[in-house]
Amino acid sequence: MEMRQNIENTDTKKEPFVSVLTPVYNGEKFLRECIESVLNQDYDNWEYVLVNNQSTDRSLQIMQEYAEKDSRIRIHNNEEFLPQLENLNHAFRQISPESKYCKVVHADDWIYPACISKMVEVAEEYSSAGIVGSYRLVGNKVSLDGLPYPSNFVPGKEIARKHLLQSFSIFGSPTSILLRSDLIRKREKFYEESLYGTDTAACLDVLTESDFGFVHQVLTFTRLHEDSITNTKAKDTYAFIHARLYMQLEYGPFFLTEEEHKKTLSKKINLYYVALAKNLLKKRSAKEFRRQLQILGKLGLRFEKKRFFRNILREIVVDMFKIAGFKIEKYSDKSRKYDFSLY
Secondary structure (H helix, E strand, O other): OHHHHHHHHHHHHHOOOEEEEEEEOOOHHHHHHHHHHHHOOOOOOEEEEEEEOOOOOOHHHHHHHHHHHOOOEEEEEOOOOOOHHHHHHHHHOOOOOOOOEEEEOOOOOEEOOOHHHHHHHHHHHOOOEEEEEEEEEEOOEEEOOOOOOOOOEEOHHHHHHHHHHHOOOOOOOHHHOEEEHHHHHOOOOOOOOOOOOOHHHHHHHHHOOOEEEEEEEEEEEEOOOOOOOHHHHHHHOOHHHHHHHHHHHHHHHHHOOHHHHHHHHHHHHHHHHHHHHHHHHHHOOHHHHHHHHHHHHHOOOOOOHHHHHHHHHHHHHHHHHHHOOEEEEEEEOOOOEEEEEEO
């Protein structure tokens, strides 16, 4: 038995050290399942940092219960409550300086037992990979497919171009990927804090100096529920459209040709004006309209009255045809072309 223990310890030392990270704010409903999924990994050389963002439910008690049982679990209590993106950046600063890789697991998600070992295996095989992803289960559907099997490696520029030009979705949420810790440490702020939905932008930033690894297995689970940021604030405020614009402005000039960037940016700006027109017609809120214009200013873009009123008119016409009993089919969200036919 003693000899076996020594062999296991030696094997563990050969494994790269991984910092697993879970930011928590009132996550008691799903937190046990999340923590258990980390404890059930078939990979041993890790620390688990639970960052408590001033939770008011039983989250802290649950964390303490597990920390007492496993010395690899470390709890960090925030001195004050931090907004979501600030908290994520703050959480990254809590990982060990000894870690080679970082695996985020959001408190309402979980990971399969082979997640860390399979992702680390690919990261070790391709030293230039700064991000490693995999298929994921979202609710009851598998996503993040589209990469050719069985290749585990894609140049970073190729993935970034596909995302910017085709909205190719491969990164998922922070739970879906493994990150190289040195690329986190060298950035003062990993996420842009002024906009929601910038976790994908952070991936593009990493790919400016690294490549992408992929495991052709379902390794993570992303939970869909009514209280998630994705289903509440992000959708209500058109945050994902803002994030796409930010990514195009920030990384389009790096990954795309001048002509590609100009054409793609114009399409994404038009999507913004479609959303702006719908927002004003639906909510009729001058305050929300001004907020949207402020975000446009933050992105360094001027307000185009002609484009805005063209989209307002289009949405009014669409609504009129709907009221008149026409069936309306969109050919494309990007072109905003419609086919009008009677039911």
